[in-house]
Amino acid sequence: MATRARTPATLTAYVLHHYDWSETSLILDLFTREQGRLAIAAKGAKRPTSQLRSVLLPFQRIHVALGRVPKVGADYEPLGEVQTLRSAEWAGGAAMLTGAALFSGFYLNELLMRLMARHDPHPALFDVYAQTLPTLAARDDSQVQAALRAFEISVLKEVGVLPDLSLVTLTLEELRDTGRYALLPEAGVAAARSGDTDIAGRTLIELQAALEHGSVPALQQACASALPELKAMLRGLLHYHLGSPVLRTRQVMLDVQALER
Numbered sequence: 001m002a003t004r005a006r007t008p009a010t011l012t013a014y015v016l017h018h019y020d021w022s023e024t025s026l027i028l029d030l031f032t033r034e035q036g037r038l039a040i041a042a043k044g045a046k047r048p049t050s051q052l053r054s055v056l057l058p059f060q061r062i063h064v065a066l067g068r069v070p071k072v073g074a075d076y077e078p079l080g081e082v083q084t085l086r087s088a089e090w091a092g093g094a095a096m097l098t099g100a101a102l103f104s105g106f107y108l109n110e111l112l113m114r115l116m117a118r119h120d121p122h123p124a125l126f127d128v129y130a131q132t133l134p135t136l137a138a139r140d141d142s143q144v145q146a147a148l149r150a151f152e153i154s155v156l157k158e159v160g161v162l163p164d165l166s167l168v169t170l171t172l173e174e175l176r177d178t179g180r181y182a183l184l185p186e187a188g189v190a191a192a193r194s195g196d197t198d199i200a201g202r203t204l205i206e207l208q209a210a211l212e213h214g215s216v217p218a219l220q221q222a223c224a225s226a227l228p229e230l231k232a233m234l235r236g237l238l239h240y241h242l243g244s245p246v247l248r249t250r251q252v253m254l255d256v257q258a259l260e261r
Helices: 099-115 123-135 141-158 201-213 216-224 227-242 248-260
Strands: 011-020 026-032 036-042 062-066 082-090 180-184 188-191
Touching: 011 036, 011 099, 011 123, 026 099, 026 123, 036 062, 099 123, 099 141, 099 227, 123 141, 123 216, 141 201, 141 216, 141 227, 180 201, 180 227, 201 216, 216 227
Parallel strands: 036 082
Antiparallel strands: 011 026, 011 062, 026 036, 062 082, 180 188
């Protein structure tokens, strides 16, 4: 006998991306705290008189109510992936990102869309995302870079591809504070070889401790001590799991920088 999925309650969400659906409507890629990434149809959202135009903005926390989930079961078609937006309202948040911070914000969104499966809740990552957004507008570039590295580490951990940073992956040997190690896409944490980008064992241990504690500021602080090394290592790890050498957001940013020269 077919069953009907329960209508979801109001969800807390961020708009990651939107696509034109018709002359008046949009398809939204939402990151919700309760249900993960969702594809949502926002009917009439492009109309000049629609109240949704000022609500469905990137990097702003919103509350959304969705239409009933379609029936599922042996006698019905498979569950459709796109639900209908019933209502949305602003739930507070930081000021809109501009300039370089805007590119950084879209970079976070692209990571989420590329690495997270739909309907897979990650409430802890949602909270990290919410805490990271305001930091992107900081005037201190090193603070912004530390926030980006901390977010990359958090995403990799949440999707299950980040090894324990306090152990040598192949032997499970504890790292030495003064040892030099590499984070390799195919082998995890390993003793650094000639030519590897290496990092101090103490830094990796501190990163793992911050991850286990769940403190975003502590994780950002740990990242700040080794920004160049982490940027190279994490880029290699991300590209390995994404299967592509350059993210779209990064390529756009590089193109803009080239035009400004």
